[in-house]
Amino acid sequence: MLKKIALKRGSLAIIIFIILAITSALCYKESIGASFNKDYNTTLNQIIERKELRVGMLRSLTTLYIDYRNPNQAGGFEYELLKRFADSLELKLKITFASNLTELIEKSKQGKIDLIAAELKGYALDVDNFNTSAPFHQTTLQLVYRKGSIKPYSFDDIKGNLTIAKNSLQSYVLANIQPDFPQLSWNESEVLNQEELLKLVEDQDIDYTIASNRTTAIMQRIYPALTVAFDVVNNQPKTWYLPKSQDNSLLNQVNQFINKSLSDGTIKKLEYHYFNYMNKFDFVDTRAFLRAIEKSLPKYQAFFEQYAQVNDLDWKLLASMAYQESHWNPKAISSTGVRGIMMLTKSTAESLGVTNRLDAQQSINGGSTYLKSIINRMPKSIPKEERVWFALAAYNMGMGHLWDARTLASQLNKNPESWQDVRQILPLLSEEEYYSDLRYGFARGYQAVHFVDSIQKYYMSLVGYLIEKEYRQKYINEKANQVTSQ
Incomplete structure (x- = not known):
């Protein structure tokens, strides 16, 4: 009898132990699951x-x-x-x-x-x-006024309408510096951003605004009369x-x-x-380029668009390249014998089937085809987004000299696949201590650098101009529709 009782108690203990174990395991699993879900x-x-x-x-x-x-x-x-x-x-x-x-x-x-x-x-x-x-990244805030007005050298010289965007970094900065300039006052626009305010400065609707150096630089390529008076805040961190x-x-x-x-x-x-x-920033050059966009570009834009599409290029980049070469003059001739709107050499023109280098359509066709062929010859190791800069440099100075520059870059522990690094090397091709050991010898590498830099500059001006033109036309159309509907 006692033996049976003991067995029953032992069985009960085992059952209780199993139940506890299962319960504990389930609780642990739930805890782990909750923790996992929380982390996940x-x-x-x-x-x-x-x-x-x-x-x-x-x-x-x-x-x-x-x-x-x-x-x-x-x-x-x-x-x-x-x-x-x-x-x-x-x-x-x-x-x-x-x-x-x-x-x-x-x-x-x-x-x-x-x-x-x-x-x-x-x-x-x-x-x-x-x-x-x-x-x-870091930016600098600058006070901007219109060229021809009296230049202020500090906030003490502000005499006129200073307007900034409401709730902007500019309003934060001015609020902090006002104790140093108690006479300083300004307006805050609830609807206009810093670019639109820069346009008001250009149109002389306001006297001053404050904009980041990057925004000012872009807008100057479209509105060259915008001028920097002084820096308000330097090295403002961007987050x-x-x-x-x-x-x-x-x-x-x-x-x-x-x-x-x-x-x-x-x-x-x-x-x-x-x-x-x-x-x-060159005020005279930028103003001349913008005038050329209005007067000269319309004659050739269709050709740029047509042959850029054929060669999978951006027509605006091709047009900027042509402006750097000839200022969109189809009859341009240089002292070295290159001719036409794309300034092709005689041998290059012949290889491309161009029979008349002074014919704008033939020249643009040939120049775009030639540029595309150079891009295609760029090593795949060069990042896709940088091949065009290498190709433009080769267009200007020849492929051999570009290879020399890449070789020299490697020798000087620079990256031959980086345009930024090769750009720094190119001017060395005119120095004897470097070019004497290179396969293709002396080259005016600094000219190739200037060539590429100028195309970048003109390209951005052209892009900005076209965007602004489209924006202003849209604004004019909206105003016209409002008048018609009244």
Whole structure:
């Protein structure tokens, strides 16, 4: 009897132990599952599951000019940096454009965008609700006035209408410096951005505005009368903004990407590509180019468009190249014997089937075909987006000298696949200590550098001019429709 009781108690104990073990295991599994789901359901993982990074940007010429590599698509320094970040996570980049910060912040609150690529410092109501990324670029704010007016050298000299965009970085800066200039006053526009305000300065509707050096440089290529009076703030760091309501998973990933892009030279190369042409501004040359766009370009634009399409080129880049060569003069002749709107040599023209170098259509056809053939000869090791710069240099100085420059770049521990590095090497081809050991010898490499830099400059002026022309025509049409409907 006692033995049976003991067996029953032992069986009961085993059963209880098994039940406890199962319960414990289930609880542990639930705990682990909850922990796993908590870690898995981060902001970053949600974005990765969605396969799309949603970014808010302000609609402006500075960030939206047409890029020669992607005709009729958005381009620009910050856009490309965002694209590379999205690519690093194998995500599609979706840009939501807005006309003002209020709209961007509202979309962020609604969860429609993951980060804001615009400056929020001047938006005092909401800026504290955002985390800032690591800085990836620096800008300078400048006071701008119109050429021909009296130049102010400081805020003490301001006599007239100074207008800036409301809630902008400019308003934040002016509020901070006003104690040093108690007489300083300004207006803040709720509807106009810094580019539109620069147009008002050009039109003499206002006397001054404050804009970033990059925006000013772009707008000067369209409105050359815009002139910088003085720098207001130097080396202003540029960052992206992420809602504090998010966890830090996306912020950490962004910062990791920015730090890597700074250390490996990615950002430096993008800055060179998009901003190098801005380093020098020539008022007389820019004004002459804009006049030529209006008077000369219409005669040949159809040819540029036709043969650029045949050779898979951007017609605006081809037109800019032709302007650098001949100022769109089909009868141009140089002392070295090159002729026509694309300044072809006799031997090159013959190889391309061009029978009359002074015929604009034949010259543009031949020049575009020749440029495309050079691009096709560029090594695949050169990044696709940089091959055109190498090709333009070769168009100017010959392929052999370009190969010499790449060889010399390797010898001097530079990257022969980087236009930025080779550009620095090209001027050395005119120095005996370098060219004497190269296969093709002496070359005026500095001329090739100037050639490419000038084409970049003219290209951006042409792009900006065409965008502005389209914008203004649209504005005129809208006004006309309003009058008609009244």
